[in-house]
Amino acid sequence: MTNARHIWAVAEALQREVRPFITDRDARATLDNGIRVLTATANGLEMGPSAFMGSPSPVQLADTDRLGGPAENAAAYRTTGAVIADVAGCLDRGDQLTAFRDAIAGERSLLESTITRMDEVERAPPRRVGADKDSIDPKRLEAYLRQRTGREELRVDSFNLVVGGRSRQTALLGLTNMGDLPARLVIQRGIPNLATNDSFLDELTQFNLLGLLHKAGMRVPAPVLVETDPAWLDAPFMLVEHAPGATAQPEYWLPVADRNVVLDLARQMAILHKQPIDEVGQGLRPSRSSFDIESWQAELEGMASEWHDLARWPSITMSAAISWLRANVDCLDDRQSIVHNDMIFHNVLAENGNITAVLDWEQAAIGHAGEDLGYCYPVVIAATDWESFMDAYRAAGGLDIPQRQIDYFALRAGLRLMNLVLKGGRDTFEKGLSDDILVASAGAHFTQRLMHRIALVLRSVLERS
Known part of the structure; x- marks a missing residue:
């Protein structure tokens, strides 16, 4: 029995035989995050499949399971890590995306199978860890x-x-x-x-x-x-x-069940984006010092460099996303709007198919409307078609944002969030700055699910390219 199977067995036993008897909300949330860390770690210790789509060469074993912790690329098994690194290197050097479509699909397929196995263990939705009830008197x-x-x-x-x-x-x-x-x-x-x-x-x-x-x-x-x-x-x-109302979807990774709520999000986002900045945006900071193409390019190169510094193993998905972003950064413009920066369904209350309140405005800023649209893109397409969402957005007075810009901001959001979680989750935990299991879960578990989400967005983008 491998180390991976030991950990899978422990995670499944905790989920099936311990969790049902935990009634305290905070204790259950801690257990949920501990199970997530176990599933991510177990996957990192697996040998992996004997073949990789898009690679005609024999399997070359890579010591991916000897890394300092769970890799954010859940597809980088011992049997697939070397070829993934080779393909990612080709993309990083500027090779054409079209030559690696099979490899991109191969990594996405492995990510999907990994997430499926995690879901089999993580049957119950996680709960948020509560704070000290005496903190506000x-x-x-x-x-x-x-x-x-x-x-x-x-x-x-x-x-x-x-x-x-x-x-x-x-x-x-x-x-x-x-x-x-x-x-x-x-x-x-x-x-x-x-x-x-x-x-x-x-x-x-x-x-x-x-x-x-x-x-x-x-x-x-x-x-x-x-x-x-x-x-x-x-x-x-x-x-x-x-x-x-109640939170439209408290579980970050699950789709919203009610399509009407999704379309109502489009209408609320349109109202936000059409507000006059001079009147409504007083006191809001700009999300960047400049909105010209050179500034967007500099930001992208900074995020790409940061990803390569943080990543424990290369990813075809991430390298392909960065390659596409580099090829399409010239589509951006300098238009500005008030943006929420986290306007998705865990920050929305809804009742009877209608949004009753958009919450959590602490990250609001002056930015590009495409930032909100791109950020919500993956959760919207999990619940309805994007065309219907944009029809509702425009009908409510939303801006005319080209799809190419939305695609850019959807991939940019994934890359930016990945870097933030690796620094604020994984590194914070591993450097001893926090012993919170929620922080450990973010670094080990959230990043793997996030890469799968980026892979799905990339597929949609490439189908349109």
């Missing part, structure tokens, strides 16, 4: 609301911390004797003593943006109060009205 919040409204009889009669994020904490609360305030609110507070990061919007900027978007008719949480003085709750915070 409801009594101190109640005192603040009494002072702010002048109503001593106001009570916080329910309080539930629902998200324990790494840059923000969020909780639901119910009020009685609240006067003009809504009875149900959501509080978002920064984490005390956490160093601020200018890539995230502060509470005041988010509050102002939500107010303008709500007034423009976009379905966002209605802002109620904002407080920048940390004396009240140890960090700035804002309160918004609780929106009805």
Whole structure:
């Protein structure tokens, strides 16, 4: 019995025989992420298939299972790693994509079979790890609301911390004797003593943006109060009205079941992108210093170089994606819009086929509308056809973004996210900066699923090329 089979067996036993008896939400989330790390590690120890599509040469064994940890390319087995490295090298040197279509399809097929095996073990959806329920003090919040409204009889009669994020904490609360305030609110507070990061919007900027978007008719949480003085709750915070509905798809990798919600996302995105920057985008940072072709090219070369520095094994998929991006970066232009930067279904509330609120605006910026469209492309095509989505987007006043630009931003989003997760997940865990199993799971498991998603996007792009 190989080491890989030992690990597969442990992961399956934990999933089938332990997980059903875990009732604590935080404990179950930790177990889910531990199972993910096990499945990714087990796959990395497999020998692999005896042949690789698109390679006429005999199999040459590569020590892919001797690397320092799970490779982000789940197709790089001992039997396939060498030929994958050879083909990726040819693409990196500028060889034509058309000569390697079989190899691209071969790696995608291996990625698909790997993800299928992972899914067989990971039957139950993961749960988000909760934060300390005492991190926001409801009594101190109640005192603040009494002072702010002048109503001593106001009570916080329910309080539930629902998200324990790494840059923000969020909780639901119910009020009685609240006067003009809504009875149900959501509080978002920064984490005390956490160093601020200018890539995230502060509470005041988010509050102002939500107010303008709500007034423009976009379905966002209605802002109620904002407080920048940390004396009240140890960090700035804002309160918004609780929106009805449930998360459209809490599991990042699963498609949305309701096609109407997908089309409604197109309409909400159109409303966002057509907002006048001078009026609605006050306080938002540009996503880049310049939007000319030279700037886009420099960004691409930086991301490509970073990928090659971070990757533990070459990938035909990633090299082909970078090759296509280099050949098509000239399609971009300097148009600018307000962009959300994470506008997909785990950040959307929906009810009866309609979006009730688009959440998590802390990464909003001034960018290219294609960034939002390209980012949502893979999750949209998993649920409906892209043409219907774009028809709904344009009918709601969305911009006329050429498909070639959307293809560019879809592949760019995958490359950018891969680098972010490798640095913030894998390297953070392996360098001892975090012992959180969620961080370990991101580096070992998320990257393999992400590469599979990039492979699917690449297939769609090449079919149009």
